[in-house]
Amino acid sequence: MGVRHELYSPAIGATGGVVVHGHWGRPFVCFPAEQGNARDWEERGMVAAVRDLLDTGRAKLYCVDSYDNVSWSNASKPLEERAIAHGRWEDWLLNQVVPFVRDDCGGTEEVALAGVSMGAFHAANLALKHAHRFPLAICLSGNYDPGAWNGWGERGDATYFNNPLDYVGRLEGGHLDWLRSQVNLLLVVGQGQWEDTTGALESSRRLAGLLWAKGLRCELDLWGYDVPHDWPSWQRQLAHHLPRFC
Numbered sequence: 001m002g003v004r005h006e007l008y009s010p011a012i013g014a015t016g017g018v019v020v021h022g023h024w025g026r027p028f029v030c031f032p033a034e035q036g037n038a039r040d041w042e043e044r045g046m047v048a049a050v051r052d053l054l055d056t057g058r059a060k061l062y063c064v065d066s067y068d069n070v071s072w073s074n075a076s077k078p079l080e081e082r083a084i085a086h087g088r089w090e091d092w093l094l095n096q097v098v099p100f101v102r103d104d105c106g107g108t109e110e111v112a113l114a115g116v117s118m119g120a121f122h123a124a125n126l127a128l129k130h131a132h133r134f135p136l137a138i139c140l141s142g143n144y145d146p147g148a149w150n151g152w153g154e155r156g157d158a159t160y161f162n163n164p165l166d167y168v169g170r171l172e173g174g175h176l177d178w179l180r181s182q183v184n185l186l187l188v189v190g191q192g193q194w195e196d197t198t199g200a201l202e203s204s205r206r207l208a209g210l211l212w213a214k215g216l217r218c219e220l221d222l223w224g225y226d227v228p229h230d231w232p233s234w235q236r237q238l239a240h241h242l243p244r245f246c
Contacts, residue, residue: 001042012089017064034117037065053243062097120139120187135184144164190224
């Protein structure tokens with residue numbers, strides 16, 4: 001069982017949980033599915049799927065609580081307010097979780113990301129916005145358009161700058177050149193049940209196309225029609241891909 005740590009966030013005014021698995025290796029901050037918690041990766045078999053990498057010191061997983069019930073999943077709020085709430089959770093990740101991970105790993109500068117379903121969106125969005133902190137994102141079955149999640153109300157800057165399908169196409173200049181040398185995204189999605197109804201299949205293809213058009217490093221790995229949007233698929237996909245990056 002992983003060890004849980006509670007990290008206080010001044011931006012949120014409460015603590016968030018981080019569950020640590022492994023003793024050494026490349027650090028990955030891992031996001032659960034929508035409204036999930038830091039124990040989900042353990043309870044849903046993701047940790048067991050890569051146990052050999054953890055036991056041999058190749059990877060170390062830092063599984064975090066989501067904040068989706070306050071932000072993107074809170075249908076009572078207009079989309080812009082949800083995006084602003086998401087920013088408070090992002091503040092916790094950048095200012096509490098990342099320093100904790102770096103200290104726990106002996107001062108390492110590079111922290112990779114991995115996520116499933118809505119967690120895949122979080123991984124991709126954070127890597128693209130903060131590539132100096134997160135040069136790699138492994139994204140399993142993500143929908144990368146917050147506006148598609150029953151959003152309502154006017155969209156402002158907070159929504160725009162958290163929607164990769166909006167901002168990637170407008171990247172340019174020196175920042176784009178820097179991103180090309182810095183960030184690497186792996187988008188993995190099945191073609192089975194719920195990958196279409198969740199929008200993950202179409203959204204993964206769209207994001208990959210935008211990234212390729214901008215010359216950004218991205219790999220799109222489409223799995224078969226027998227691979228649904230569900231934890232057993234993500235277990236297999238993580239076990240297949242994670243050894244490449246640690």
